[in-house]
Structures are given as C-alpha cells and as structure tokens.
Amino acid sequence: xxxxxxxxxxxxxxxxxxxxxxxxxxxxNDFFKSDxxxxxxxxxxxxxxxxxxxxxxxxxxxxxxxxFSGREEYLVKIVTENDYGQVxxxxxxxxxxxxxxxxxxxxxxxxxxxxxxxxxxxxxEVTLIxxxxxxxxxxxxxxxxxxxxxxxxxxE
Numbered sequence: 552x553x554x555x556x557x558x559x560x561x562x563x564x565x566x567x568x569x570x571x572x573x574x575x576x577x578x579x580n581d582f583f584k585s586d587x588x589x590x591x592x593x594x595x596x597x598x599x600x601x602x603x604x605x606x607x608x609x610x611x612x613x614x615x616x617x618x619f620s621g622r623e624e625y626l627v628k629i630v631t632e633n634d635y636g637q638v639x640x641x642x643x644x645x646x647x648x649x650x651x652x653x654x655x656x657x658x659x660x661x662x663x664x665x666x667x668x669x670x671x672x673x674x675x676e677v678t679l680i681x682x683x684x685x686x687x688x689x690x691x692x693x694x695x696x697x698x699x700x701x702x703x704x705x706x707e
Contacts, residue, residue, distance in 0.1 A: 579604045579695035582632065595703035596626055603698040609636070612678045615698060616645060621669040623702045628662045629654075629677060632695040636681035645672035666705060 582604045601617045619625060629640050637659040642652040651673075652663045667673075679694060 579606050579632075582695045582697050583699065585632075593626070593703075596624075596701040597703065599625070599700040599702045601700050603696075605696055606693045607631075607677070607679055607696045608693050609679050609681045612676060613696075615675045615677070617673050617675060617700070619667045619671055619673045620702075621667055621671070622705050624664070624666045624705050626662065626664050626701045627675070628697075628699045628701075629675075630661055630697050630699075631679060635694050636679055638696070639678045639680055641676045643674040643676060645674045 583602065603615055605613070607613055627642070629638050631638055638661065639653075639655050639659060640663075641650055641654075642663060642665070643650050652665060654660050654663065675698060677696065677698070679696065
C-alpha cells in the first residue's frame with residue numbers, strides 16, 4: 552500500500568512537470584507575430600523557411616545548424632522578447648569553422664545581411680548576454696529568442 556502511494560506521488564509529480572514545461576514552451580509560439588518581426592522587408596526578400604523560435608537560458612550558448620542555398624542573399628534577424636540584454640551571434644561555416652560574421656564586431660547589431668555563393672551548412676551560434684546588475688530573468692523561465700531568416704535570389 553505504501554509503495555502505491557509513493558508511485559502515485561511520483562506519477563503526479565512527473566505529470567505536473569510535463570504539463571508546466573509544455574505550457575511554458577508555448578509562450579514562445581506567437582513570438583514571430585510580434586511587431587519586432589512584422590516590419591517591412593527590403594524588396595524581393597521572402598521567408599526562407601528555416602526560421603526558429605526557442606526558449607533559451609541567459610549566458611548559455613546555443614547552436615543552430617541550417618543549410619543555406621547558394622546564389623542567394625540572406626537577411627538574418629535575431630531578437631529576444633522584451634529586448635533582454637545583448638544577443639551575440641556568430642555565423643560560422645560548419646565544414647571549415649570559418650567565422651563569416653560576428654555581431655560583436657558591430658556593437659551587437661541584431662541583423663546580418665550577406666550573400667552565399669555556394670550551398671553550405673551554416674552554424675548560427677547564439678548567446679544571450681545579460682549583466683545581472685541591470686536585468687533579471689528568473690532562472691526557471693528563460694527568454695524567447697527568434698531567428699528570422701529571409702532570402703532573395705541573386706540576379707546578375
């Protein structure tokens with residue numbers, strides 16, 4: 552009988568954790584609908600279909616592997632909800648680890664515009680940097696991060 556009570560408590564605890572995690576992760580689902588991403592794009596840019604919305608922890612690095620098609624111009628925008636801290640992102644060629652772009656060199660600018668000559672695997676490395684004296688994010692919550700990728704075909 553005591554075993555059954557312990558088992559029932561464990562099941563209830565696991566279900567509570569599962570449902571709270573699912574509910575919490577859903578808070579980022581509508582992030583791309585926010586005003587941050589709904590601004591007009593330059594002529595000819597369309598949604599590339601590889602955009603991401605994730606919940607991230609502060610001061611932790613995340614990597615997103617994406618295939619970028621050749622002969623395309625790209626516009627990548629990386630933003631957090633409520634503009635928490637600075638987002639450092641680097642665009643790295645996955646095959647040879649050459650850093651193609653590091654926004655740290657550009658005062659943590661939230662966008663990058665570049666051209667890819669040949670199709671390649673790209674790693675987008677993202678770290679949300681928060682100085683805890685100025686911003687506070689509850690450790691158990693995290694922050695919604697959006698990586699919006701748009702492209703247009705390059706014409707000569």
